[in-house]
Amino acid sequence: MEFNDYDFFVQHADINLYYATKFKAIDLAFYIVGNDGTDLLLVPDMEKERAVRESRVKEIASFGDLGYHDLRKELKDSRKAQAEMLIRLLKTHKARRVGIPTDFPAYLAIPLSQAFEVKVVKSPFLKMRAVKTQKEIEYIGDTSKAIISAFEFALKLLRREKSCDRIRERIENYLYLKGYLASDTIISSGKLSAIPHASGGIVEDHVVMDIFPRSRKHYYYSDFTRTVIVNRNDKIEEMLNAVIEAQEKAISIIREGITAKDVHYTVCDVLESYGYKTLRQKANEGFIHSTGHGVGLEVHEEPRIFENETVLEAGMVFTVEPGLYYKDIGGVRVEDVVVVRKNGCEVLTEYPKRIYLNSI
Amino acid sequence: MEFNDYDFFVQHADINLYYATKFKAIDLAFYIVGNDGTDLLLVPDMEKERAVRESRVKEIASFGDLGYHDLRKELKDSRKAQAEMLIRLLKTHKARRVGIPTDFPAYLAIPLSQAFEVKVVKSPFLKMRAVKTQKEIEYIGDTSKAIISAFEFALKLLRREKSCDRIRERIENYLYLKGYLASDTIISSGKLSAIPHASGGIVEDHVVMDIFPRSRKHYYYSDFTRTVIVNRNDKIEEMLNAVIEAQEKAISIIREGITAKDVHYTVCDVLESYGYKTLRQKANEGFIHSTGHGVGLEVHEEPRIFENETVLEAGMVFTVEPGLYYKDIGGVRVEDVVVVRKNGCEVLTEYPKRIYLNSI
16 A cells, blocks of 8 residues: 555554454554555554454554553553554654544544644545455345345335334344344334434335345445335325436446446436426425445445545445435435446345335 | 533534434534533534434534535535534634544544634543433443343353354344344453453353443443353462452442542452452553443443542442453453442442352
């Protein structure tokens, strides 16, 4: 890894550190890479042995190895001692320009910015994560299959269970026992479904089910939404038809080389052609969110599929999830996960989109 | 809430924001409190309605309400636009000194520190969270009961199941179906147990089981560890006896008014009296971690029970978890959760500590 805008990059303990090192930090850890060849994982003393066992990084140091305990006694503050430990380490490497990720914690970011020319940047690992390996695509495919099996289980439940919270609980239990952890699953109906992230209530005319678990083994997410028609409702069905057409049109244009914006505006074009409002028109009802987001070790990651110029690359995995939301009617959404290929894209969550409960 | 060291405090979306506002942010949100009476929850446009429904905060603004979208167009960068939105908002309130939490993200911390006199402090909500209400204690008690029932289930499993990973999976499934989410449960045996956070392997002479789920309903954690003797091993049993004595002695002195250090050093005194080494002696084997940590909406929170002078207050809830770890022998640990009271403490995870699998 070679950086242009800085000589060293310091990653704190989050999913990027896991991605880059394969070490699952409990609380604290730092991964430091430099243009001078530095490739160092820095962990609390107690974690050093586990880091040696689990991480792919060759050079592992403990806080103690770098004089942290004396610094803590001297400065009487563990956070100041951590900052000083990092500053001294970077100085021994003659660092001048240091990159830190946007969410790097303030108690370290501010002292570092006083000691070095600090650049706050998107973590380079975020960018690497956006393009998946074949193995990662298999993992996301595996989670996708589990979601579809849970969704079919939910369709059966929907015949007798009318509490959205209870359906949600049953879906999450089902997935957990199969080895997947779903949190914040959205099951909403009636007018409540006009709030994209709301969940709960009683099953009315239609149900939006948005299920996005991660594997308990390989940790990769997938994300899938279907809108099920329970009782005929012309307005909801018209909205759903427009959303399905917009989603399919968008999926049909996805391939290496086009931009995120091309995908998003394809969705907007179709929805607007039916008279629905979109964010492009500064609407606060209608299509009021982005078209999608990357999926991987996090449920929301790069690339974002919105008004951005991000160029799609083969191996990128993201959702395509147009929706329409009206307070007086309710909301509908259809969501699939796709992998970008050279000449098109592959859908990992293939499943019918027009689902009438009474005709299943 | 009245601040001394700053006039405004800005909390980003984490568990502290949930604690303070009762709004579960998905990605972004800010909670701003000020000595001028400001008490404002700031959320993405799409979340405003849900925030109004769920939060206890009266004044709720969306990013759009504060001109975010124009800023994003002008600055062509959503992070810069967020920083500018916050800076403008704070300036309209004539803010001069602004407090931010230690883990506030760098992309906002650095611009704010250029616009105001910024103090990076422990979130005041962390401190508030350390002292629990009766309701919160009931929640932690509820999770504690679930853990003990899962532990008894695990003891039965241990008669026939020899894979630590499989025992872990069964415990986590058991808890999930009862409404609790356990991640990173530690089931370790033999010499692997000398690494405090390692899990896995085959059941040998003794098993350390460290179980710390949170409720899927009220979100509160509890944390509990027992060391089960499977086959007699004199060294392990001697270590376990010393650890139990150290833990009970420490629990016996806990009451309002003493310090965290008093508790930690009580543990060290007992262990050292048996010739075991502790961190106080800069040991890298023996008792190589702190005595405990607060438990609540996070599994590790305030107060820390280590060499710190934190004065214990009635209503604080934390673990007391001495352990001993030797590479050539293995590790043992015993952990309970206690509530500090005026004249003593109450154990929320009451359960026998000397457990011989063959005499159950």
